[in-house]
Amino acid sequence: GAVVSQHPSWVICKSGTSVKIECRSLDFQATTMFWYRQFPKQSLMLMATSNEGSKATYEQGVEKDKFLINHASLTLSTLTVTSAHPEDSSFYICSAREEIYGYTFGSGTRLTVV
Amino acid sequence: DQQVKQNSPSLSVQEGRISILNCDYTNSMFDYFLWYKKYPAEGPTFLISISSIKDKNEDGRFTVFLNKSAKHLSLHIVPSQPGDSAVYFCAASVGSNSGYALNFGKGTSLLVTP
Numbered sequence: 001g002a003v004v005s006q007h008p009s010w011v012i013c014k015s016g017t018s019v020k021i022e023c024r025s026l027d028f029q030a031t032t033m034f035w036y037r038q039f040p041k042q043s044l045m046l047m048a049t050s051n052e053g054s055k056a057t058y059e060q061g062v063e064k065d066k067f068l069i070n071h072a073s074l075t076l077s078t079l080t081v082t083s084a085h086p087e088d089s090s091f092y093i094c095s096a097r098e099e100i101y102g103y104t105f106g107s108g109t110r111l112t113v114v
Numbered sequence: 115d116q117q118v119k120q121n122s123p124s125l126s127v128q129e130g131r132i133s134i135l136n137c138d139y140t141n142s143m144f145d146y147f148l149w150y151k152k153y154p155a156e157g158p159t160f161l162i163s164i165s166s167i168k169d170k171n172e173d174g175r176f177t178v179f180l181n182k183s184a185k186h187l188s189l190h191i192v193p194s195q196p197g198d199s200a201v202y203f204c205a206a207s208v209g210s211n212s213g214y215a216l217n218f219g220k221g222t223s224l225l226v227t228p
């Protein structure tokens with residue numbers, strides 16, 4: 001089936017630094033990728049929709065200057081958390097939809113900002 | 115505003131019995147529904163889906179029922195197995211094409227005891 005590879009699986013960074021998370025679609029092209037964030041015991045909340053070759057569409061309340069999304073190719077989307085703070089600590093997951101296999105999720109990235 | 119609601123945060127079922135997980139939604143535009151299973155620190159994995167033209171879809175031990183008039187769906191797992199213990203997310207979308215993200219409930223943590 002379709003696979004979305006997400007890296008890193010976990011990252012610890014110092015407050016004020018930036019962290020980049022990558023999602024790659026393997027064996028299929030993803031014109032659209034979705035980025036979600038999950039806080040403990042909460043649902044997966046959509047942060048933004050990433051479109052290849054154009055600007056991402058951010059959900060209300062998500063700071064686009066803080067969460068930079070780049071979708072430069074049909075197989076790669078990146079999320080950069082800029083000037084990270086402890087409140088940004090969360091579980092970030094990307095997702096893409098493939099025509100046959102449907103929505104596929106990455107394995108997630110656990111970000112801890114200290 | 116939570117458009118997909120899973121009002122039971124947890125459920126405990128004995129092995130061999132039926133597990134019933136419930137989900138309600140408020141957006142009448144939703145016409146595609148999915149259930150995902152998620153383990154800690156991993157991305158969700160797809161279980162089963164249903165479109166609004168159906169009221170039931172079955173796949174092995176998993177059956178999803180959709181009641182459009184009540185805006186309610188449920189996932190039945192029978193017989194339940196200890197390996198089914200995980201968090202189950204209900205998700206909904208407007209259409210099933212690649213342009214639409216999923217709206218998730220908060221999840222129900224299922225524990226199947228031997």
